Amino acid sequence: MRNALILVGLLSTGSALYACSSDPAPATPSDGGTEAATTDGGKADAKNDGGTGPGSSCANPIPADLGTQIDGAFTAEGQSVYYSVKVTPGDFMVISADTEATADTESTVVDTAISVFDATGAKLLAADDDAFPRVSTAASLDYKIPAGTTALCVQVTDFDTWSGGTPKLAADPSFKFFAGKIDTAAEVVTFDAEPNDTTAAAQAGKLKAFTTPPGAYNYIFGTLKDAADVDVFKFTVPTGATSVSVEVPPIGAPLQSGKSSYGSTMARFTATIKKADGTIVSELAPPAGQVEKMSGSLSSPVEPGDYFLAISRPAGIAPGANDFYSSFISFGTSNPAEAETTSGGNDTIATAQALTMTTSKTDPKVKDGYILAHLPTGDTLDNFSFPVGNGDKVSVACSAARDGSGLQAFKVELFVDGVSKQSETETATADVAWSAGTGASKPAVAITAAGTAVLQLSAGSVSNTNTGTYYLCGVHVAAP
Incomplete structure (x- = not known):
């Protein structure tokens, strides 16, 4: 989403999120990055691994001006290219290695990853595989320059x-390196401005509107300066959202090769x-003791x-030296709401609400249904x-507490002609996701005879502090 909404628009108009140079045209290094090949597989150690040309190591990097793209390309397996960037302590930066990858071209375009070191390459500061939220395989991260750091x-x-x-x-090994300072006054940026610790003193959040579907979005950046700091932002729901x-x-x-981390000393924040x-x-909020398994978004x-977004330090996470955060808020339309308006309308399999299923836009053999x-x-x-038909496979993705709801012990169960075929209860650390894909919690349900399937949802309790009782589900039926 960042590349689609921000980077591309920025580079074509020279405006929006980043305080760029007056000339946004890409600058190409004289050697095209062709001499930056390494000999040990290019692992994220920032050492000179055998290459001798510009970009071969942190000792011989390609200089990169802020706000200017640099064309690059890999010419050998395991190659790395290194760039030097002059920075100012306290600035928020975006650093990326953009590509032409889309859903249709990901298999042929290089899947980039970036590692950020101090100027000498001795200390790893941040690392990233894909932008967040993920829209392609291109790498992008936000980073606040810590005190005493003037080059990366x-x-x-x-x-x-x-x-x-x-x-x-990759068949297409090209990428565009970019490092830019975030413009805190930009239209699509709300930047933490104290005092904003309470609802009464909430900071007005900016919103950039869009019309199809109706909604608006904004990027949020800030710092939690101490254990008691809370940042509260006020947003008015756009018409139609x-x-x-x-x-x-x-x-x-944990800062290590192969782990994405923007480099904040605060592992996550509570929203x-x-x-x-x-x-x-x-x-x-992150699960106690398992911060890395926190859900990546609230919906x-x-x-x-008016609604108020409070960003706070999770319980048990002590203040650090560089406790910054970045986030993205968006208002839009959700899944179709259930027809039940009073309890009892769809409480049994016999009185189940018929789910509207429509043909997938990407696969004519798949029908999709959505629930709020x-x-x-x-x-x-x-x-x-x-x-469902004989040979169909039913994939299901549902969330409640993992999407910010107050529902606890949220259970998903699939019946076919009254017989239970599969069930699962959501936990604080794992989504309910049944499919044939990587990361699924359970496999898609194989249908052996045509009939009527019923997706049954229940919850063990509701939080004492969070009044949200909603849940979201997607159902996908793939024909053989």
Whole structure:
């Protein structure tokens, strides 16, 4: 999303998020990066691995001006290219290695990864595989320059090399390196301005509107200066919008090759959505002791009016030397709402609401159905039915607490003609995701005879502090 909404627009118009040079045209190094090949697989160690030309190591990097793209390309398996960037302590930066990758070309375009070091290459400061939220395989991260730092060395390599896999040279090995200072006054940026620690003193958040579907978005950057600091931002729901989403990137994590981390000394932040009276309608915090398994985003239904986003330090995370954060907030439309308006309307398999299934835009053999529903106290079950055929495979993705809802012990179960085929309960560390894809919590359900499937949803309880009772589901039926 960052490249689509910000970087591309910036480089064609010279405006928006970054304080760029007056000439945004890409600058190409004289050797085209062809002498930067390494001999040990280009692992993220910032050492000279055998190359001798510009870009071969942090000792011999390619100089990069802020706000200017530099064309680069790999010419050998496991190659790395190194860039030097002059910076100012306290500035927020974006650093990226953009490509032409799309959903249709990812298999042929290089999957870039970046590692940020101090000027000498001795200390790893940040690392990243893909932008967050992920829209392609191109790497991009946000970074706040720490005190005493005036220069960086940035290594660009491919994902397989970065993650310790088997290096390979992509059919399209080209990339565009970019490092730019974030313009805190830009239209699409809300930058933390104290005092903003309470709802009463909330900072007005900016929003950049879009019309299809109706909604708006903004990037948020800030710092939590001490253990008590909370940053509160006020947003007015745009006309026609029915949902809000807040991204929680991997701002901090163990700094090592193959792990994405923006380099903050605060591993993650807690995101809380409140109404003006202080009622919490959605909240997302990292699981205790398992910060890296925190969900990457919060999504909540909203009504017309004002909402407040509070960004705070999670319980148990002590203040560090560079506790910065970056996030992305967007308002838009959500899944179709359930038809049930009072408890009892779809509480049994026999009274299940028929789920609208439509042909997928990307695969004519797949039909998709989506749900936004609630399980308030006293409403124990929701049921949604849809037809299935012999040989079909049913994939399901559902979330409640992992999307900021106050529902606890949220359970998903699939029945076919009244017989349970598969079930799973959401946990604080794992999504409910049934599919044939990598990272699935369970496999897609194989259908052996035509019939009627029912997706049944339930919750064990509701949080005492978070009043959100919503959940979201997507159902995908693939024909053989």
